[in-house]
Amino acid sequence: MPDILVLNPGSSNIKWTVFRASPEPRSGIPSIIAEGHINVEKCKNAIEQLRTVTADHALSALIVRVVHGGSVFSSPIEVSGGSLNQLRSMVSLAPLHNKKAINLIEGWHRLDDTIRIFAVFDTDFFADLPVVAQAYGLPRALIEKHRIRRYGFHGFAHQDMVRQWLQKNPHRQDFAVVTAQLGSGCSMAAIRDGKPVDTSMGFTPNEGLLMRTRSGDIDPGLLIWLQQQEGWSSDEIDYQLNHEAGWRGVSGGVDNMAELFVSDHPQCRLAFALFRYRFQKTLGSYFAVLGGLDGIVLSGGIAEHNPALCQQLLSGLSHLGIEIHTEPVESNLPLSLSSSTSQVQCWVVAADEAGAMLHSVQEQFPNDFTVQPAAG
Numbered sequence: 001m002p003d004i005l006v007l008n009p010g011s012s013n014i015k016w017t018v019f020r021a022s023p024e025p026r027s028g029i030p031s032i033i034a035e036g037h038i039n040v041e042k043c044k045n046a047i048e049q050l051r052t053v054t055a056d057h058a059l060s061a062l063i064v065r066v067v068h069g070g071s072v073f074s075s076p077i078e079v080s081g082g083s084l085n086q087l088r089s090m091v092s093l094a095p096l097h098n099k100k101a102i103n104l105i106e107g108w109h110r111l112d113d114t115i116r117i118f119a120v121f122d123t124d125f126f127a128d129l130p131v132v133a134q135a136y137g138l139p140r141a142l143i144e145k146h147r148i149r150r151y152g153f154h155g156f157a158h159q160d161m162v163r164q165w166l167q168k169n170p171h172r173q174d175f176a177v178v179t180a181q182l183g184s185g186c187s188m189a190a191i192r193d194g195k196p197v198d199t200s201m202g203f204t205p206n207e208g209l210l211m212r213t214r215s216g217d218i219d220p221g222l223l224i225w226l227q228q229q230e231g232w233s234s235d236e237i238d239y240q241l242n243h244e245a246g247w248r249g250v251s252g253g254v255d256n257m258a259e260l261f262v263s264d265h266p267q268c269r270l271a272f273a274l275f276r277y278r279f280q281k282t283l284g285s286y287f288a289v290l291g292g293l294d295g296i297v298l299s300g301g302i303a304e305h306n307p308a309l310c311q312q313l314l315s316g317l318s319h320l321g322i323e324i325h326t327e328p329v330e331s332n333l334p335l336s337l338s339s340s341t342s343q344v345q346c347w348v349v350a351a352d353e354a355g356a357m358l359h360s361v362q363e364q365f366p367n368d369f370t371v372q373p374a375a376g
């Protein structure tokens with residue numbers, strides 16, 4: 001049975017999904033037959049655990065989400081020794097992610113060297129961002145030497161949020177939507193007619209919004225000053241900005257957003273206020289970039305589990321045509337948060353990153369990567 005395992009190593013967990021072709025003979029559309037997630041902080045041997053939970057499936061292919069492919073990779077690839085070496089050289093571009101993805105690829109290959117392994121990249125969706133949105137104000141020579149640009153991440157999540165918005169608005173042609181992926185990593189994207197025109201994450205997945213342990217936007221002058229004052233090495237800067245910062249750092253140690261949201265502790269209140277402020281500031285800037293707004297779509301672990309928090313994020317924005325209904329909301333997704341008079345439709349959806357990853361591999365390898373319908 002040609003089952004396909006899709007692995008999505010995020011900064012706080014590894015999500016896994018097993019797909020099988022539909023038993024309906026004419027439909028090649030794969031269906032999910034098993035899924036789950038592993039908490040990376042509590043799990044010592046992810047590969048062992050993944051092998052155990054997928055033991056009942058004869059896997060023909062493995063698809064792994066790699067966050068950063070640098071300037072070398074953005075479209076899906078079938079992993080080879082050469083591409084793996086190139087990926088190893090890019091670990092520092094996504095310090096919380098790339099190493100985990102490489103470990104999964106290497107670990108699985110060691111256990112089963114017959115399985116085909118594909119890597120898909122978070123940056124793919126943003127490959128053609130407008131040049132002005134890609135650019136940083138650095139010297140030309142430096143930019144060219146290191147191919148410095150805004151790459152953008154969470155591509156499969158943003159892409160699937162757009163798909164789900166279009167499902168709700170099937171006949172829309174000219175539309176402007178902001179998508180927000182709010183998990184341990186958080187990012188927003190401005191979308192015009194289905195294509196991204198800007199996004200909050202940049203050269204690395206630590207720009208923009210406040211995240212669980214990542215600072216997001218920070219004055220580069222402050223970094224230089226801190227480096228001088230504290231005598232930090234580059235490893236220490238990495239550690240401070242990627243592991244010790246974010247709402248966990250601001251609150252003094254609370255990394256669970258559900259707990260932070262309801263806490264009365266002043267540092268927790270500040271951390272949540274900063275999270276909301278950055279979200280609204282980015283939304284406002286995308287309103288300007290897009291010249292108006294038809295919809296906002298939220299997803300990720302925070303949005304999917306906490307509609308009351310989403311209501312708070314979108315509150316106080318009636319001057320932008322965003323009217324949120326205030327009655328308690330049930331949590332079935334997709335969930336509409338906007339009132340019937342709101343000019344901007346607001347939705348919470350469960351972004352199907354795994355489905356988008358599988359789809360992108362099938363598109364890239366249409367001839368030799370087909371999902372055979374399962375017998376019977």
Ligand SMILES: Nc1ncnc2c1ncn2[C@@H]1O[C@H](COP(=O)(O)OP(=O)(O)O)[C@@H](O)[C@H]1O
Pocket residue numbers: 010011012013182183184185212255256257258259261300301302303305306309
């Ligand atoms: N009920 C909840 N309310 C608010 N936040 C939540 C809730 N449940 C989980 N979260 C947050 O969701 C985040 C994990 O989201 P997820 O998208 O799975 O993470 P990752 O970025 O690792 O892929 C965690 O930061 C956690 O604090």
Ligand SMILES: CC(=O)OP(=O)(O)O
Pocket residue numbers: 009010011012067122153154183184185186205
């Ligand atoms: C890019 C990124 O931050 O991903 P995640 O939210 O899954 O950690």
Ligand SMILES: [Mg+2]
Pocket residue numbers: 010011183
């Ligand atoms: Mg994730």
